[in-house]
Amino acid sequence: MSTSQQPVTPVVGVPAAAPEPRSAPEADGVATAAVEPRPAAEPTSLSPSRASDFMQCPLLYRFRVIDRLPEKPSEAATRGTLVHAVLERLFDDPAIRRTAPRAKAMIPGQWTRLLETRPELGELFAEDVGGERLARWLGEAEQLVERWFSLEDPTRLEPAEREMFVETELESGLRLRGVIDRVDIAPTGEVRIVDYKTGKAPRPEYSEGALFQMKFYALVIWRLKNVLPRRLQLVYLGSGDVLTYDPVMDDLARMERKLLALWDAIRQATRSGDWRPRPTKLCGWCDHQAFCPEFGGTPPVYPLSVSPGASVEDGQGRMGPV
Template identity: 80%
Template sequence: MTTSPGPVPAGAEPVADAAVAAARPVSLSPSRASDFMQCPLLYRFRVIDRLPEKPSAAATRGTLVHAVLERLFDHPAEERTVPRAKSLVPGQWDRLLESKPELAELFAEDADGERLAGWLSEAEALVERWFTLEDPTRLEPVEREFFVEAELESGLRLRGIIDRVDVAPTGEVRIVDYKTGKAPRPEYAEGALFQMKFYALVVWRLKGVVPRRLQLVYLGSGEVLTYDPAMGDLERVERKLHALWEAIREATETGEWRPRPTKLCGWCDHQSVCPEFGGTPPAYPLMITPRGGEGGAPAGES
């Protein structure tokens, strides 16, 4: 299986051989941390091998809805209405297509445009539901689609993009994230909050302020999940991320990335190269350091 070199993903740096589309991790984001916790081999495929993945209609719809909600705040408060928000959907879809032409594959066999129309209507419905959960006429975000990056004392670099940051007149900070799916059951809420605690940690290390509230807005089910973190929470997250990063570093150096089969495997694009499905991963493209030894060569070349 071959891939062509492309832009280096966040959290990775290119290897010396430009002919190999591989990268060595240099930072950690919530998404990639979740990938590693879900399945180390999936992390390798996405960050190091940078294997291509097919566009997803659900994920793309989420990107579209996020863009609409971000752009709505460009308008004066009194113009932030349901009709105005829904009117932004077609234009934002056109912009998304312009920046990522490959998304047209999602509707390649939709000659009459019926599937696309239905998909856009679903996006509009999610946007409309947001108005039942928050009142945009009373919100003035300090940041939208806010890129944050902080380096911890250990040297671990954390980065991510926060959907929205609100700051109260008293200075209290609220971090908000939109989700186009349904809210998790209570027993899975902690996993859902991991991303938000990650962002809170980065903001704390950057600004010296612990966010007052973390808020997940689930447009799929019309629910809002909130959590008020304490400094101890963020310190525990920091320790967890350090342990996670050490595991990633060890796997990167040894080339030992183990698959972790779960029910989520059914949605994975990489079954053809996964041992759990009878596949063989590509030759490991980075230099490896055998345990107890020195140096090494890319796996499959020694």
């Protein structure tokens, strides 16, 4: 693992295939849209975001995947969505036009486009009559975009993929899926996976958790292309840091074992209906406190059938009988 604030060595890309539609928000800072309730079904796939939800709090996973409770958009998450859109579309321009002023000038138009596709985001600034808060928010997005130019030089990059939807199925039947912000391919064929983060880089003791998503993507790429990515790169626009990690095959093997164990725990919880909350400091940001027993709430009626005799976690991460 290394941390740097120096420009990253450029990698030349290859022509990209037409991107598949993004079926669910996966990238950091991407807001979650409110959805209409629909009949519940057992989960059949796992993404980095939902895997992280279950590891953080099984009940949060249930609220998002089983109950599909709506969540209010936040300024921070929506700003991340906006910044990601600008950094993706900047590469539509020829290299000579990929400048900081050009990128910042794209922000108002991308915000308008985002509102057209997600009109509920307008609620964020519904009471901002004078527009001061919106102007400040857009200015913060400009600062994040401008900082990116001190970390990477887009005039020397030709991404092979942007907002790349990936999906693969393991021998166990578990489907892994997600959306990768950017994939670079060097002239020698080496692959670099890049993810933009609009927050600050974590402290070193939390770096392994930050790399979970990237190793997940590395496993999927290896399964799909039989190629071990040469580098995993996290670009933190909030603090101006670049974290890199060069994976080895043992990393992918450990990741696959971890995901299979995680998926087994998710299936057990799905069949038993036992989704225990795991209180942490992150609970303060949760939209679902009204339904959480830790805050005196009651979860919605469980919409799936419960299998008699199913196993559940005993609160220590072990499995035991109901």
